[in-house]
Amino acid sequence: MSRKELIRAYGDRQNDGMVQMSFVLPIAPSARAREAAKVFAGEHGLRDPLVATMEACAEGYAFFVVYGRSTHAVDFAAIEVPEVSTRALSHDEIESIIKSDIQRKVVVVGACTGADAHTVGIDAILNYKGYGGDKGLESYKGFEAFNMGAQVENEQLAARARAVGADAILVSQVITQRDCHKENGKALVDLIKSQGWRDEVLLLFGGPRIDHKLALDLGFDAGFGPGTKPSDVAAFVVERVRARVQR
Amino acid sequence: MSRKELIRAYGDRQNDGMVQMSFVLPIAPSARAREAAKVFAGEHGLRDPLVATMEACAEGYAFFVVYGRSTHAVDFAAIEVPEVSTRALSHDEIESIIKSDIQRKVVVVGACTGADAHTVGIDAILNYKGYGGDKGLESYKGFEAFNMGAQVENEQLAARARAVGADAILVSQVITQRDCHKENGKALVDLIKSQGWRDEVLLLFGGPRIDHKLALDLGFDAGFGPGTKPSDVAAFVVERVRARVQR
Amino acid sequence: MVPVDDRKVARCRELADAIAADVQRFIDVHTTVGVERTVLRAYGVSGVNDEGVPLVNLVVDRYREAGLLDRGITHFLARALARGARSVQEAAEGLAYSSILDDDSTGPTREEEQLAIADATQAALDRIDLAREKREALKRVHAPGAAPLKYVIVATGNIHDDALQAKAAAFAGADIVAVIRATAQSLLDYVPEGATTEGYGGTFATQENFRIIRAAMDESTRNFGRYIHQTNYSSGLCMAEIAWIGAVEGLDMLLNDAMYGILFRDINMCRTFVDQYVSRRLIARAGIVINTGEDNYLTTADAIDKAHTVLASQFINEAFAFRAGLREEQLGLGHAYEIDPWIEDSFLIELAQAQLVRQIFPRHPIKWMPPTKHKTGDIFFAHVHEAMFNLVGVTTNQSIELLGMLSEAVHNPMLMDRYLSLKATRYVHSACKHLGDEITFKPDGRIARRAVQVLDEALAQLEEVAREGIWDAIGRGAFADVKRTRTGGKGYSGVLKKHAGYMNPLLDALEASP
Amino acid sequence: MVPVDDRKVARCRELADAIAADVQRFIDVHTTVGVERTVLRAYGVSGVNDEGVPLVNLVVDRYREAGLLDRGITHFLARALARGARSVQEAAEGLAYSSILDDDSTGPTREEEQLAIADATQAALDRIDLAREKREALKRVHAPGAAPLKYVIVATGNIHDDALQAKAAAFAGADIVAVIRATAQSLLDYVPEGATTEGYGGTFATQENFRIIRAAMDESTRNFGRYIHQTNYSSGLCMAEIAWIGAVEGLDMLLNDAMYGILFRDINMCRTFVDQYVSRRLIARAGIVINTGEDNYLTTADAIDKAHTVLASQFINEAFAFRAGLREEQLGLGHAYEIDPWIEDSFLIELAQAQLVRQIFPRHPIKWMPPTKHKTGDIFFAHVHEAMFNLVGVTTNQSIELLGMLSEAVHNPMLMDRYLSLKATRYVHSACKHLGDEITFKPDGRIARRAVQVLDEALAQLEEVAREGIWDAIGRGAFADVKRTRTGGKGYSGVLKKHAGYMNPLLDALEASP
Ligand code: B12
Ligand code: B12
Ligand SMILES: Cc1ncc(COP(=O)(O)O)c(C=O)c1O
Numbered sequence A, B: 001m002s003r004k005e006l007i008r009a010y011g012d013r014q015n016d017g018m019v020q021m022s023f024v025l026p027i028a029p030s031a032r033a034r035e036a037a038k039v040f041a042g043e044h045g046l047r048d049p050l051v052a053t054m055e056a057c058a059e060g061y062a063f064f065v066v067y068g069r070s071t072h073a074v075d076f077a078a079i080e081v082p083e084v085s086t087r088a089l090s091h092d093e094i095e096s097i098i099k100s101d102i103q104r105k106v107v108v109v110g111a112c113t114g115a116d117a118h119t120v121g122i123d124a125i126l127n128y129k130g131y132g133g134d135k136g137l138e139s140y141k142g143f144e145a146f147n148m149g150a151q152v153e154n155e156q157l158a159a160r161a162r163a164v165g166a167d168a169i170l171v172s173q174v175i176t177q178r179d180c181h182k183e184n185g186k187a188l189v190d191l192i193k194s195q196g197w198r199d200e201v202l203l204l205f206g207g208p209r210i211d212h213k214l215a216l217d218l219g220f221d222a223g224f225g226p227g228t229k230p231s232d233v234a235a236f237v238v239e240r241v242r243a244r245v246q247r
Numbered sequence C, D: 001m002v003p004v005d006d007r008k009v010a011r012c013r014e015l016a017d018a019i020a021a022d023v024q025r026f027i028d029v030h031t032t033v034g035v036e037r038t039v040l041r042a043y044g045v046s047g048v049n050d051e052g053v054p055l056v057n058l059v060v061d062r063y064r065e066a067g068l069l070d071r072g073i074t075h076f077l078a079r080a081l082a083r084g085a086r087s088v089q090e091a092a093e094g095l096a097y098s099s100i101l102d103d104d105s106t107g108p109t110r111e112e113e114q115l116a117i118a119d120a121t122q123a124a125l126d127r128i129d130l131a132r133e134k135r136e137a138l139k140r141v142h143a144p145g146a147a148p149l150k151y152v153i154v155a156t157g158n159i160h161d162d163a164l165q166a167k168a169a170a171f172a173g174a175d176i177v178a179v180i181r182a183t184a185q186s187l188l189d190y191v192p193e194g195a196t197t198e199g200y201g202g203t204f205a206t207q208e209n210f211r212i213i214r215a216a217m218d219e220s221t222r223n224f225g226r227y228i229h230q231t232n233y234s235s236g237l238c239m240a241e242i243a244w245i246g247a248v249e250g251l252d253m254l255l256n257d258a259m260y261g262i263l264f265r266d267i268n269m270c271r272t273f274v275d276q277y278v279s280r281r282l283i284a285r286a287g288i289v290i291n292t293g294e295d296n297y298l299t300t301a302d303a304i305d306k307a308h309t310v311l312a313s314q315f316i317n318e319a320f321a322f323r324a325g326l327r328e329e330q331l332g333l334g335h336a337y338e339i340d341p342w343i344e345d346s347f348l349i350e351l352a353q354a355q356l357v358r359q360i361f362p363r364h365p366i367k368w369m370p371p372t373k374h375k376t377g378d379i380f381f382a383h384v385h386e387a388m389f390n391l392v393g394v395t396t397n398q399s400i401e402l403l404g405m406l407s408e409a410v411h412n413p414m415l416m417d418r419y420l421s422l423k424a425t426r427y428v429h430s431a432c433k434h435l436g437d438e439i440t441f442k443p444d445g446r447i448a449r450r451a452v453q454v455l456d457e458a459l460a461q462l463e464e465v466a467r468e469g470i471w472d473a474i475g476r477g478a479f480a481d482v483k484r485t486r487t488g489g490k491g492y493s494g495v496l497k498k499h500a501g502y503m504n505p506l507l508d509a510l511e512a513s514p
C-alpha cells in the first residue's frame, strides 16, 4: 500500500482550500437569493462561502461568483492515468525505424468524422505543414498518409482504410456537445469490430477534449489531446507497427 | 409544510447544473494532475468535469479552470433569511417622524473600529455628502451624528456613545481577513453588555461583507451590506427609536 | 486614418467585378434544386410528407429525376394552375403525388402559364415587402442601439431554451441575436419543419423556429425600448430557401457568403454560386443585411500572412452582391481578430486591418469577429483578449461586433458567458467611446505600413485571381488555404443548365426590382 | 503627447518648493523618537527585552521621559563610548538598563564624543553603501525586465507563505514584489522583531522578514535571469527606522510619502514631516526608489473632480524629496486609475492624466496604480477593467505598474489571482508594445483639453496651498478630502524641538552626501 499524498486547493496559505465558483441560478437577486447561493456553494463542500457578486443576468436569473474553502482533498498517490507510452522520437529516428525495421511504407488514413468539420486538428497532424514547427506525417518518407478531410462518415472511412490497407486510422473529433464525440468514436470501433478486422489496424482518437483514458475506454488504441505534435503520433504508430511486424 | 422549490444551476438547458470552478493545486501540470483536478471537481459534486485549462502558475503548482454539471440542488422554498424589516422612508418622512413622534434629536455615533481604517463606508452613511445621491445622516435636522473616523477602539467608541447618550452606535468593518470583523464586532457587543447598557442602545453593523443575518448572530440589532443608502439606515433607526419612545 | 491609395482601391473593385462577371455568366444560365424549391416556397407551397420530407423537395426531386427541372418548376406549377388547380398548394401536391407526371408535352401556352402564376408571384413579393415594412415600422418606434452593435449567439439545440437565452441576452444589452444552426444542417438538402428541440452545436433553422425567436425579440424590443435584431444562416445547400424564410419572417440579417459553403462545407462551387445569387436577390428586396464569412479564412490560414486574402475576398463578395442588387448598406463584410495574441504588437496589426477595412468600405456595416482560434480554456485570459478586440471595434468604428465568449475554447456560450461578455463590451464601448476621434496614427508608422502592405497584397491577389478565374483560384487554395474543384463537393448533382424554355417569373421580378 | 505649458510647470515647481521650504524650516529644528531610534539602529543597536520591546525603544523612551532626548540620542551614546563602553551595543544597553541615567551634567567634550562615535558613523554609512553595491552588482548580471515593471503584492500574514507566493509571482512574470504590511503596523511606535507568521491584511515589516524575502527574490533573480525587485512600506510611526532597515537589507523600493501617514493613518503632521525627511536621507544614500501615495487620494475623493490634487501633491512630494537629496530617478510618484469605469470616455480621461504625469515628470519612475475603488466582486469584469488600465500603462509608458487583481473587492490577492493578472498584463504589454509610439492625440481634443484642465487646476491649488501653508491646507481638507490638525493625530508626543547641543553626526553625514 502506497503512502497517501493528500492535496488540497491553495489560495493564500498552504491547504487553505480556496476555490472560486461561478454559476447562474434561476432566481432574481435578493437577500434570499444570496443565501441560496451560499447554501448551494456549501453543498459543494465549500466552507465559509462568500458571495462576491450577485447580479441580475436575465429576468428571473442571477449570476453569482462565490469563493470558499473547499473541504475536499484528493489523494494524489492514488491517481493513476494511462499515458500513451512512447518515448519521444525525432523525425530522423522515426524514418530510420521504418526503413530498417518495418521496411515498407506505413499507411495511415485520417478524417474528421460525422458532422464535425473541424479539420485544423487532423490537418495539423497529417499535412506537410504540421503543427508548431513539427512537420506532419505527409512530410515523412516512410509514411503514406491519406487525409479524407471533414464530415466523413464512419462507413466511408472504414472502407477507405481497408481499401488502402491502412496500418492506422486517425479519427478527429472536436465537437463534443452532449458527448457526440464519444458516440461517434465508439460507432467506428464497433463498425470495424463487426467487420472483423479490428486486430489488423491501429485506431487513434484525437481532439481538444480527448485524452488517452477516454480513447481506451471507447476501444481505441490511443488518444491524443490538445497540443499533440505530429511526431508524437508518428512515434506511437511506428513503435506499434514495428512490434506487430516483428511479432 | 411548504412545497419544495428545487433550484439548480443553469448554463445552457434548464437544470443542466453547469458551474465553473477555478483553483490551484500543489502539483505541476501533467496527465495525472489533470486527472486529479477532475477527481477534485468530482468530489464537489460536479458530473462530467471538464478541465478547460491546466497551467503552471508557479513551480510545482498548477492553475485549473473546470466546468461541470453540479448534481446539487437547493430548496429555495426552505431558504429563509432575516431581512432588515423597515419600509423605505424618504428624507422628509424621516424628519417628520422625528419631529412629531420622537420630539428630540436622535443621536448616533459611528466609527470604523479596531485596526480598520476604511472610512469611506461609514462616511458614506454619516457625512453630509452621503452615498449615490442619498444624503448622509448629518444632513438631517433630526439627527445628531458623531463620526469618530477610523481605527477607533471599542472602549473609546462605547465611552463616547455613552457620553453623548447615543440612541444608536454604527460600527463599520471592512477588513475581514480570518474573520477579524466578527471578533471585533462581537467584542463591542460583549463590552456593552458587560457594562450593562445593551438595552439602551441600538447596535448597527455594516460593511461590504456584512449582512443582517451575520449581524444578528453577533448580537447586533441590524446589519447593512454593500450598497446601503443612508436613508435605509435612518429609516431603521427612527422606526426603532420611535417604538422605544412610544413604549 | 491609415493611408489608402484610392487608385488601388478602384483597381481592386474593377478586378473583383471582372471575377464576378465571369461567374455571373455561369449563374445566368443555371438553376439548382435549391433555387426551384425556394420558388415553390415563395409561392406558398408548404408541408411535409409522413417521413418529414418537405413537399417542395418531393416536387423538385420528382421533376429533376424526370429530367424536366431545367424548365423551371414554376413552369409546371403554372401549368397545373392553368389547368385548374384551385391553389398553389393543390397544384404542388398534384405535382408531387399525382400518378401522372406532367411531361410537358401538351397544354397551356406560355401566356396562359404566365397569367396563371402572376398573382402568386405578386403575393410572394408582397410577403417580402410586408415583412420589411413591419420591421421598419418597429424600428421607427424603437431605434437600435449605437454602433458597434453587440451581436451574440445562442445555441442550445432547443428552440425554447434559445428563446429564453435570447431574451436574457437582450436584457444584458445585446443588439443582435443569432441562433446558431445545428452542426450539419448546412449539408442537409432540405429545410426541416417545425419547432425543434434537439440539435448538436446549435438549433435547426426552420421557419417555425425563426418565428419563435422573432416573437421573443419583438417582445424584448418593446420591453427594453431598443430594437433587437435577429439573424440566422443562409449558407449551405438551402441557401436560397432560408433566405426566403428569413425574408418573410422578418429577420434583420443573414450570414450569407458567396464562397463560404465552398470553402468550409465542401459544397460544390457551381451550386453555391447559383444559390448565392438567388438568395441575395431575395435578401436585396427584403432589406436584410448580409454578413459575409471572410473571418473564417483566418481560422484555417494564418491571420498575419493571409490577412490580404480577407480583403481580396471582401471585394469579391461585394462584387457578387452588387450583381444581385444589394446596396452597400446591406453588406456586412466579415473580418476577424485572429492574430496570435502573443505576437508583439499584435494589437497594432489588428488595428491596421480594422481601420483599413473601415476606410475602404465606408458605407458598409462591417462585421467584426472576435478571437476564436487562439482561445484556450483559460477563460480569464480569453475575457481580456476580447476586451482588446472590443477596443479595436469601437476605436475603428466597426458596425456589427460579434462578441467574444470567454468559454470559446470550451463550449457553446452559456447564459453567464454571454452576460459577462455583454457587460464587458458595454464598458469598453462606453469608456472608449470617442477614442477613435481623438487619435491619429503616425503617417509612416507600423500601423500605416501594415495597412499599405495588406492593400498591396490584396491587389496582387485579385490580379492573379482575375487572370486565372475564381474557379481555378479556389482550386489552388487561394482562400483559407482550402482547395476545391469545380465539379467536386456536395450538391453538384443539384445544378442544372437552364432549358431554353426556363421559366422563373419570381426571379425575373426580383431582378427587375429597383 | 498632450499639450503642456512649460511655464505653468515651472511655476508649479516654484510653488511646491516654497511649500516645502516652509516645512523644512520646521524639520531642521526638530527631531522625533523615530529618528533617534533610527540612529541607534544605524549604529548597530539591536535586540529586544523580555516583552519584545526593542532596545532602541527602551533607550529612546528613557531619555525622552527624562527630558534629555532633544540633545540627540547620539550624544548619549557617544558619551558612553567615550567613557569606555566597549561597543555600541554595550553602550546602548547601558543607556537602557543602567541604574543611573546620564543626566548630561559632566563628562566628555564634544570633540571626545565625536571621536568616540566617528567609526560607528562611518560603519553605518558603509553598510548602506555595501547593500547598494550588492544590489547594483546583481542587477548588472541580471537586468530588470522592460518597463512598465510589473509590481504585485503578497500578503498572507505568514512570511514563509509570502516567500513562496513571491517566488510564484516571479515565476509568472513579476518584476517587483511587495509584502504588504499587517493592518495596523503603521501605528505601532516600534518595529517588531524576527520572522513573523501571524498578521491580518498583511505581514509585519521586520528586518528578518525583509531578509527572508530578499533571499527568495535573489534566488528568483538567478532562476529566471531577470532582476526581481523587493519593496515594502516606509510610512507610519517608524518611517525612518524602516527606511534604514530597507537600506541595509537591499530593498529596491519603499513606499514613502511626505503626507500619506497624515492623511490616511491620522499620524501627526509634525511627526511625519520630520520622519519623512530623515527616512529620505537614508533612501537617497541607498539608491532606493520611493513610491509616493497620491493614488490613495482618489480612493476617498472623486477621481475626476480631484485629479488635480494628485498632480499638485506630486509636485509637493517632489519638492520634499529634492530637499532630502533624492534624485528624480528615485521618485516613483504615484497616481491611479480610479475613475468610475461606467463614465463615458473614462478611458480618455485616464489617458490624459497618465500622459500628463509622464510628460511633466519625464525622468521619474512613475508609479501607476490600478482601479480599486470601483471594483466589485465580479472578478471577470474586474479583469477586463484592469486590462484597460494596463493598456494606458504601456501606451503612456508608466514605469512601475501595480497590477490590478480581479479579486480586489474580495480578499488579499491569492496565488491564482496574481498568476492571472501577470499573464494578462504580459499580453497587453506585448500586444500593444509600440502603441504609444504610433498614435498622437488631437491637439484640441478631449484628451488634450482634459490634460490642460488638470494642470491648470493643480497650479491653482498650489497657489492656494503656498499662500496658506501646507499645515492649514491639510487642515481644510485640500488632499483626499481628509482634514487633519497640526497638533492632532498619533505620535505628536514623539516630536521634540532640538536642543542647541543636538548631536546627530549620521544625519550630518547623510546631508553632506553628494
Ligand atoms: C476553427 C474553428 C472552427 C472553424 C473550423 C475550420 C476548419 N476547417 O477546421 C469553423 C469556423 C468552420 C467552425 C465552425 C463551427 N464550429 Co468551431 N471552432 C473553431 C475553433 C475556433 C478552433 C478549433 C481549432 O482549429 N483548433 C486548433 C487545432 C490545431 O486544435 P485541435 O483541434 O485541438 O487539434 C490538436 C489536438 O487536439 C490534436 N488532434 C486533433 N484531432 C486529432 C486527431 C488525431 C487522430 C490525433 C492523433 C490528434 C488530434 O492535434 C492537434 C494539434 O495539436 C474552436 C474554438 C477553440 N478555440 O478551440 C471552435 C469550436 C470547436 N467550434 C465549435 C462549434 C460549435 C462550431 C459550429 C458547430 C458552430 C455552428 N453551429 O456554426 C460550426 C460547425 C462546424 C462543424 N460542422 O463541425 C465549438 C465546439 C463546442 C463543443 N465542444 O462541442 C467550439 C469549441 C467553439 C465554441 N465554443 O462554440 N469552427
Ligand atoms: C479604499 C480602500 C482603501 C483605502 C481606504 C481609505 C479610507 N479612508 O477609507 C486605503 C488605500 C487607505 C486602504 C488601505 C488598506 N486596505 Co483597503 N481597500 C479599499 C477599497 C479599494 C475600497 C473600499 C471602499 O472604500 N469601498 C466603498 C464603500 C462606500 O463601500 P463599503 O465600505 O462597502 O460601504 C458601504 C456599505 O458596506 C455600508 N457600510 C459600510 N460600513 C457601514 C457601517 C454601518 C453602520 C452601516 C449601516 C453601513 C455600512 O454602507 C456603505 C455605502 O453603501 C477596497 C477594495 C474594494 N474595491 O472593495 C480595499 C480593501 C477593503 N482593503 C483591503 C486591505 C487589506 C487594505 C490594507 C490592509 C492593505 C495593506 N496591508 O496595506 C490597507 C490598510 C487599511 C487599514 N488599516 O484598514 C482589502 C480587505 C481584504 C479583506 N476582506 O480583509 C480590500 C478588500 C482590498 C483587497 N482585495 O486586498 N484601502
Ligand atoms: C457565412 C457563414 N455562413 C454559415 C456559417 C455557419 O455555417 P454552418 O451552419 O454551415 O455550420 C458561418 C460560420 O460562421 C459563416 O461565416
Ligand SMILES: Cc1ncc(COP(=O)(O)O)c(C=O)c1O
Residues within 6 Å of the ligand: D181, D182, D183, D185, D186, D233, D234, D235, D236, D255, D256, D257, D260, D265, D291, D292, D293, D294, D296
Ligand atoms: C505611501 C504609502 N505608504 C504606506 C501604505 C500602506 O500603509 P500601511 O502599512 O500604513 O497600511 C500605502 C498604501 O497603499 C501607501 O501608499
